[in-house]
Amino acid sequence: MAASGSQPLLAVRDLVKVYPDGTVALNGVSLDFMAGEVHVLLGENGAGKTTLARIIYGEIRPTSGEVIYEGRRVLFRGPWEAIRAGIRMIYQHFSLVGGFTVADNIALYGSRLGLSRREALEAARRLAEEYGFRIPFDARVSDLPAGIQQRVEIVKALLVEPRVLILDEPTSLVSPLDVEALFRVIRGLREKGVAILYITHKLREVGVIGDRVTVMRRGRVVATLPAKKATVDQLARLMIGERRLPEEPRIAAAGAAGERGAALRVENLRVVREGFEAVRGVSLEVRPGEILGVTGVAGNGQDELVEAIVGVLPVAGGRITLLGRDVTREPTWVRYRLGLAYLPGSRKLSLVQEMNALENLALGLLGAGKLRGPFIDWGWVAKLLVKYVEELGVVMHSPYAPVKHLSGGNQQKLALARILAVEPRVLVAVDPTHGLDIATTRIVHSILAEMRSRGMAILLVSSDLDEVLQLSDRVAVMNSGRIVSIKKPHEYTLEELGRLMGGAA
């Protein structure tokens, strides 16, 4: 239900935000948000969506411009003032205190709204029941999967019914089933007349949940249009602007590689982490020149599978064969020297943030046994760096600057450049495009496709369904520590995938 043409509940006028380092995050943004309307803010990373939300929420101050709420000009001194005024925000990375139990988090938040512990918990239980959320109130938050944490966030935000709800990329960390539950909640709140500000970079979500959509690019509003009428192509063009998108890599014909033996073979693998059997008898094969995609809801054993293959976690049962050699009991460095490479899901793990690009490359070469000590031939390392940095188009001012100053996309390209330089035969890649913008995502996808065509065997573990379906020759779905299905991508339907991931099939 879109609101009638009355006064907006919330509005921003000519907002400008310049960060201390000179970045112009917002460059004169004016928008209206109506009660009972889902207003989608669409844009790539760095478009200014989150900055806008944080200004409304009182977390940061605008350089100039104003926020008008309920007809009055407001300037919240901090989120708690916004919270008391009836505005709530659900962050992409949740704002729960990880070391606290769910109940403590609810009680702390409730206390800011003037609720006693008992009142807050009662309200939370009522909400959980209303939405059909099963929430373990006595569990420690850091032990809970992202989907449950999000439900806690939702319940927390709704303890006292808000007038404005801001959601920042709420679907980036959770499963399709959790997304369905979230959308039900959003629709219910819209019926009750809450103004909803929904931030996303996912084009497909716009028509599903939005009433109006505003596309932002580089700190400016590009267009505002009715969400149901906007096509995905139209939105993509608005979002990206005049830049040309890199071509999506075509799915290679599978089967050509199938004749040769497996480069990586896992047989009946079992992995126990902290007393919990996270991987329960997984078998799979990746052949040279093949991408095997593994997907599933986060926390169903994918991490443990990867860490066991890499050698970080000990194996409780089963066998891992790398290029014909049994490496089940071999330490990580032996596997790397045999030709295994690992691209972790977090770039904080893949690159040493405080060290520069040259040093990071040298560390990778050293791990793979390609760099012999004790003296380092920096000239050779630099030559390799230049070669691959040029090939992949990594933008960096200096090879001597700490990599933490590079953007996420450039860091990921650098990590991939290092993998190319190391020339592994088997690559385990986890969420390779998490947090990257569309253009960089496509570049990363083409790099992975190129690696495959060079004969690398790639195990792609990702919670991004589109990515897995697009790149993989075969797709495996994990649930509760088991692989519940392996098929070619086109043999799945989306509904089937949702059921398999949710453990309902």
Add this chain to the structure above:
Amino acid sequence: MIGLIISLLVVATRSSVPLILASVGEVVTEKAGIVNIGIEGFMLLAGVVAAVVDYATGSPLLGLLAGAGVGFILGLIHGAASAKLKANQIVLGIGINILAFGIGVAVLNHVWGNPGQSAPLPTIPPIRIDGYFTTPMFLAAIAIALAAHYIMTRTTLGLEISACGEDPHSAEALGVKVETLQTLVTAVAGILHGLAGAYLVVDYIGQFTRDITAGRGFIALAIVVLSNWNTILALAASYLLGLAEATALNLQAILGVPALSDLLNTLPYIAALVAITIYGVKARAPAWLGRPYIKE
């Protein structure tokens, strides 16, 4: 034998007081995310000021009060430097320890003309129960530990303090004034450290010596880990280590071999080391402990 055990248990009520006060204070400080390894220095400075006040006024209670005041001021300094100025908390603590030792010796020289020890001082009258002597400070220390436990587990203030140590960014987003709260918590805990130091002088020992704290501040830090940041367990562990100290003292008296006494004195420290090695593994520190919280 029974008599010996009872007497050890009673002596432990006196030797455990500084450990209880210091460790309970540090549990709360660390829950708020601030680590204070300068407890030893807090105790020493509070002790020397308590000695001077006690000496000048003849009132051990005023000495105790002065010690608490010194602890508060030092806590305010440590808290503000850590929370607001983002100083390195370890270096800060070491600095306070070194400074305190120097000031202690200087005051001893100046007031009593002796770099090692002061004159004997008036002490707080003990409580006598059935021929055994204990101190009212033991009851006060237990009351403080219980109160701290109640605040940390049953009040929103406790929840806010813990949130500062676990995730200051989230806490700030909820309107908790992280830096101010951390500073105040460190200052209030400083009162407890100050009381611990003053108690040694105006009650337990009855004079100030330059090494009067004898590592108790560091033992308190070990107890914090041992207790897994729980004030009740810190109370219990403090009493047990106080018992180890009492046992060491008694063994010296019974064996009467002076050469052994230094070795026996290490008993509480060895007990702390063994305990922390065995139980410290399971301990889970506040996630943001000792890390400067820097806002964007």
